[in-house]
Amino acid sequence: MLDINLIRQNPEKIKKGMVAKNVSSKLVDDFLALDEGWRKLTKEIDDLRAEQKKLSEVRKIEEAKKNKEKIKNAEIELNETEKRREEILRGLPNLPFDDAPVGKNESGNVVLREIGEKSKFGFEPKDYLEIVEKLDLIDTERAAKVSGSRFGYIKGQLVLLEFALVKLALDTAVKKGFIPIIPPVIIKEEMMRAMGYIDSHKDREETYFLEKDNSYLVATSEQSIGPMHSGEIFNENELPKRYIGFSTCFRREAGSYGKDTKGILRVHQFDKAEMFSFCEPEKSKEEHELLLSIEEDLMKLLKIPYRVLNICTGDLGGPAAKKYDIEAWLPGQNGGKGEYRETHSTSNCTDFQARRLNIKYRSSVRGQMSKVDFVHTLNGTAFAIGRMLIAIIENCQQKDGSILMPEVLRGYLGFKEIR
RNA sequence: GGAGGCGUGGCUGAGCGGUUUAAAGCAGCAUCCUGCUAAGAUGUUGAGGGAGCAAUCCUUCCGAAGGUUCGAAUCCUUCCGCCUCCGCCA
Numbered sequence: 001m002l003d004i005n006l007i008r009q010n011p012e013k014i015k016k017g018m019v020a021k022n023v024s025s026k027l028v029d030d031f032l033a034l035d036e037g038w039r040k041l042t043k044e045i046d047d048l049r050a051e052q053k054k055l056s057e058v059r060k061i062e063e064a065k066k067n068k069e070k071i072k073n074a075e076i077e078l079n080e081t082e083k084r085r086e087e088i089l090r091g092l093p094n095l096p097f098d099d100a101p102v103g104k105n106e107s108g109n110v111v112l113r114e115i116g117e118k119s120k121f122g123f124e125p126k127d128y129l130e131i132v133e134k135l136d137l138i139d140t141e142r143a144a145k146v147s148g149s150r151f152g153y154i155k156g157q158l159v160l161l162e163f164a165l166v167k168l169a170l171d172t173a174v175k176k177g178f179i180p181i182i183p184p185v186i187i188k189e190e191m192m193r194a195m196g197y198i199d200s201h202k203d204r205e206e207t208y209f210l211e212k213d214n215s216y217l218v219a220t221s222e223q224s225i226g227p228m229h230s231g232e233i234f235n236e237n238e239l240p241k242r243y244i245g246f247s248t249c250f251r252r253e254a255g256s257y258g259k260d261t262k263g264i265l266r267v268h269q270f271d272k273a274e275m276f277s278f279c280e281p282e283k284s285k286e287e288h289e290l291l292l293s294i295e296e297d298l299m300k301l302l303k304i305p306y307r308v309l310n311i312c313t314g315d316l317g318g319p320a321a322k323k324y325d326i327e328a329w330l331p332g333q334n335g336g337k338g339e340y341r342e343t344h345s346t347s348n349c350t351d352f353q354a355r356r357l358n359i360k361y362r363s364s365v366r367g368q369m370s371k372v373d374f375v376h377t378l379n380g381t382a383f384a385i386g387r388m389l390i391a392i393i394e395n396c397q398q399k400d401g402s403i404l405m406p407e408v409l410r411g412y413l414g415f416k417e418i419r
Numbered sequence: 420g421g422a423g424g425c426g427u428g429g430c431u432g433a434g435c436g437g438u439u440u441a442a443a444g445c446a447g448c449a450u451c452c453u454g455c456u457a458a459g460a461u462g463u464u465g466a467g468g469g470a471g472c473a474a475u476c477c478u479u480c481c482g483a484a485g486g487u488u489c490g491a492a493u494c495c496u497u498c499c500g501c502c503u504c505c506g507c508c509a
Binding site: 065235 | 469470478
């Protein structure tokens with residue numbers, strides 16, 4: 001949710017941001033008109049209520065009865081206005097930062113750097129699907145029989161690889177002060193809404209909804225970790241509050257028919273280690289860079305080539321002011337020519353989520369009044385397991401069809417190759 | 420799933436239809452006192468919205484949303500959360 005005062009004070013700036021995010025600037029005008037009406041009505045009702053109190057104190061019951069009717073009518077009008085005002089406000093996405101490149105869609109994303117040397121295989125690298133089939137590591141056929149398309153059984157040593165990756169992510173983040181956490185994967189509608197993920201019907205179709213419980217399955221643990229501290233006020237010295245969560249993620253992938261239909265690149269269910277930070281507003285840019293640097297460190301530890309993208313305004317999504325994606329190099333894709341595919345993403349959501357979740361912090365400057373303000377929230381992938389498995393399989397494949405495990409994982413694994 | 424109980428400020432806790440603009444205590448902060456510390460004294464300490472150049476004023480908030488009433492923390496309805504006992508269960 002955007003800051004109402006900011007919209008009032010600087011509508012042109014907001015409009016510019018909305019347009020960059022592919023949202024009509026007319027909504028801002030609509031909001032301002034409704035807001036003005038709302039303020040008028042609020043004043044009216046405040047005065048009527050003050051009157052009502054006075055009448056009530058001196059037991060002027062008849063007059064109070066009449067006054068009560070006036071209040072009721074005004075309240076009906078206020079509620080109407082408030083509802084429409086809220087609706088528009090909730091629909092407005094977060095403002096992008098100035099250093100998010102302006103662009104309509106993913107073609108506007110900017111490559112910041114490419115890191116790591118793409119392996120020279122000395123043979124034509126295979127698609128991971130071909131490799132896992134020979135080694136019997138993933139079974140999507142039986143998963144389709146049991147669960148439908150876009151599911152998979154992960155088997156054998158690949159399972160151990162998953163847990164090794166999780167352990168590496170946890171250890172790395174814990175060293176930086178992140179608190180490990182396993183969050184609930186079912187969350188209430190209001191929390192999903194507050195995180196900025198179900199504003200439109202389209203969004204709702206992307207998520208699994210449990211009708212009986214009026215709850216959602218999380219698409220990322222961010223949705224469950226963010227609301228943890230809703231309604232709370234942090235002390236300054238508790239920030240930054242950093243979590244590294246591990247959970248299964250559920251996505252309906254309703255809008256991606258026909259895309260990546262084979263294998264486990266795009267599935268309804270996968271596990272993910274996810275970082276989440278609550279921090280002071282002035283420090284969120286720095287925090288964002290920290291999250292990105294941890295993501296990059298993890299990729300470097302595994303020695304997987306990747307590139308970093310600065311996501312453009314049109315591709316940011318609602319809550320983010322700025323977003324970096326990491327795309328891992330997958331040498332077996334594209335018929336052995338290789339391609340980059342997204343494995344990580346980190347967003348600075350500034351106070352957009354905190355505002356709806358009502359998460360604040362108190363800074364106590366000595367001798368001065370303590371200030372209470374919204375925190376900033378950020379999230380970043382540590383490892384999205386399915387896609388990391390793919391990245392490791394394709395980058396570490398050997399001529400004989402075996403997979404040589406990254407050195408950093410061998411201590412966790414107890415073996416050095418899958419064959 | 421069955422039965423009962425409970426949600427009040429940073430915390431503890433009174434209030435259960437009208438001086439509650441929420442008592443009291445604790446903790447916090449500021450100042451004073453003191454050689455230092457402790458103790459003590461005094462004052463102060465929430466959030467949202469609106470009006471005003473401002474001092475300030477009005478209003479909302481006692482788990483949430485509705486309702487009853489001239490008047491609700493207090494009564495009613497629904498929901499959410501927590502606790503106790505029973506049942507079931509990894």
